[in-house]
Amino acid sequence: MGLKHTPVKLAIVGGGAAGMFAAAVAAQRKIPAVLIERKARLGSKVLMTANGRCNFAKDISPEDFLKDVECPVGTPQGRSAAKFLQSALRSCPPRKIISFFRSLNVPVRRMADARMFPADGKATTIVHAFGDLLRNSETPVVTNCPVTGIQPQKNGFIVATKNFTLWAENVLLATGGVSYPKLGSVGDGQNFARALGHKIVPYRPGLIGLETADAEITRRAGRRYEDARAKVLSGDGKVLYDYRGEVDCESFGLSGAAVYNSQRFIEHAKLKDYTIEVWLDKQRLQFRNLKPRPVKEAIVTIGGISTDEINPDTMESRLVPGLYFAGEVMDIDGPTGGYNLTMAFATAAKAVASLNS
Ligand SMILES: Cc1cc2nc3c(=O)[nH]c(=O)nc-3n(C[C@H](O)[C@H](O)[C@H](O)COP(=O)(O)OP(=O)(O)OC[C@H]3O[C@@H](n4cnc5c(N)ncnc54)[C@H](O)[C@@H]3O)c2cc1C
Numbered sequence: 464m465g466l467k468h469t470p471v472k473l474a475i476v477g478g479g480a481a482g483m484f485a486a487a488v489a490a491q492r493k494i495p496a497v498l499i500e501r502k503a504r505l506g507s508k509v510l511m512t513a514n515g516r517c518n519f520a521k522d523i524s525p526e527d528f529l530k531d532v533e534c535p536v537g538t539p540q541g542r543s544a545a546k547f548l549q550s551a552l553r554s555c556p557p558r559k560i561i562s563f564f565r566s567l568n569v570p571v572r573r574m575a576d577a578r579m580f581p582a583d584g585k586a587t588t589i590v591h592a593f594g595d596l597l598r599n600s601e602t603p604v605v606t607n608c609p610v611t612g613i614q615p616q617k618n619g620f621i622v623a624t625k626n627f628t629l630w631a632e633n634v635l636l637a638t639g640g641v642s643y644p645k646l647g648s649v650g651d652g653q654n655f656a657r658a659l660g661h662k663i664v665p666y667r668p669g670l671i672g673l674e675t676a677d678a679e680i681t682r683r684a685g686r687r688y689e690d691a692r693a694k695v696l697s698g699d700g701k702v703l704y705d706y707r708g709e710v711d712c713e714s715f716g717l718s719g720a721a722v723y724n725s726q727r728f729i730e731h732a733k734l735k736d737y738t739i740e741v742w743l744d745k746q747r748l749q750f751r752n753l754k755p756r757p758v759k760e761a762i763v764t765i766g767g768i769s770t771d772e773i774n775p776d777t778m779e780s781r782l783v784p785g786l787y788f789a790g791e792v793m794d795i796d797g798p799t800g801g802y803n804l805t806m807a808f809a810t811a812a813k814a815v816a817s818l819n820s
Pocket of ligand 1: 476477478479480482499500501502505506507509511512513514519520608609610637638639640646647648650651652761762763790791792800801802803804807
């Protein structure tokens with residue numbers, strides 16, 4: 464019997480949130496796909512989410528989701544980021560993601576503020592559910608295998624690794640941002656895209672703590688204030704952003720959801736002179752121009768492959784036909800509360816749905 468050399472329909476590079484979801488959707492749609500992951504196991508970062516509990520979605524409408532992602536609200540920049548995600552979120556809204564996990568027999572729990580978790584509070588349950596689906600569908604998964612290059616050909620792509628090359632009709636880059644590099648996301652996808660002519664928006668930390676040596680904070684290091692508040696004020700004292708939520712005191716300064724979301728606002732608004740005001744047990748504290756912790760410690764990366772050159776209805780490159788993107792490798796980011804995983808899942812679903820089986 465003569466062997467015929469044929470390409471795989473889809474090579475998914477990166478087995479994190481977006482890559483696992485893409486492989487799952489491909490399996491359900493009977494699209495032949497192979498998933499390639501640099502680390503020894505899939506979903507290393509997903510396992511870390513929400514302190515190992517995995518806040519995988521927020522149970523709100525796509526419209527509310529997109530409003531929350533818009534940052535700063537009402538600016539052309541905020542609106543264009545939300546607009547880019549509109550098509551993906553409409554096709555794969557949080558409700559669909561929640562049903563997806565239920566269909567994999569993952570009991571889920573909805574918190575009062577609509578954040579969704581696996582009911583047992585274990586991120587491993589989510590990663591195992593993906594693993595089971597991929598095993599049952601006999602999806603080829605290659606772990607411990609960094610992809611080293613992507614080369615467009617006349618009829619598809621050559622996907623290079625240290626040990627083998629793979630011929631794929633289409634490639635989905637789902638290699639994540641550049642935060643927590645030990646978990647595998649080191650910027651490879653952005654480098655591949657750059658080599659193919661894509662613009663990369665400079666990396667900045669998103670959802671990260673702010674540094675202060677102020678004794679009011681350092682003497683409280685280790686204390687969490689769940690019912691707290693953070694505000695961002697302009698140099699002349701105008702309130703620009705206001706968020707009620709957790710504020711934590713650390714040895715380096717401030718963290719917690721209210722601080723993370725404020726830091727995201729400061730970064731997107733490109734504020735140079737601002738005051739951050741936190742309320743801890745009715746005590747008001749103000750700080751000027753605090754430095755964020757480094758991007759490698761951030762929950763998300765702001766920046767990445769520019770969405771200007773990506774078709775939002777397909778997640779396909781406008782420059783290289785057959786090249787797709789999903790998740791944090793792109794210049795997309797959301798606030799805390801399940802938004803970032805949802806964006807990874809929804810963009811992955813969008814990319815795979817635009818391929819014909
Ligand atoms: C501490 C922490 C807590 C978080 N908590 C939450 C939360 O509760 N809810 C939420 O919504 N978001 C949370 N996030 C953010 C969320 O985890 C990310 O936004 C999300 O994982 C992005 O998915 P992704 O698939 O794009 O990237 P990743 O999940 O980072 O996956 C990228 C994958 O690609 C692989 N890879 C990279 N380069 C290569 C290569 N060359 N070849 C092969 N594979 C490669 C990596 O090893 C990695 O597995 C948290 C993040 C952190 C760091």
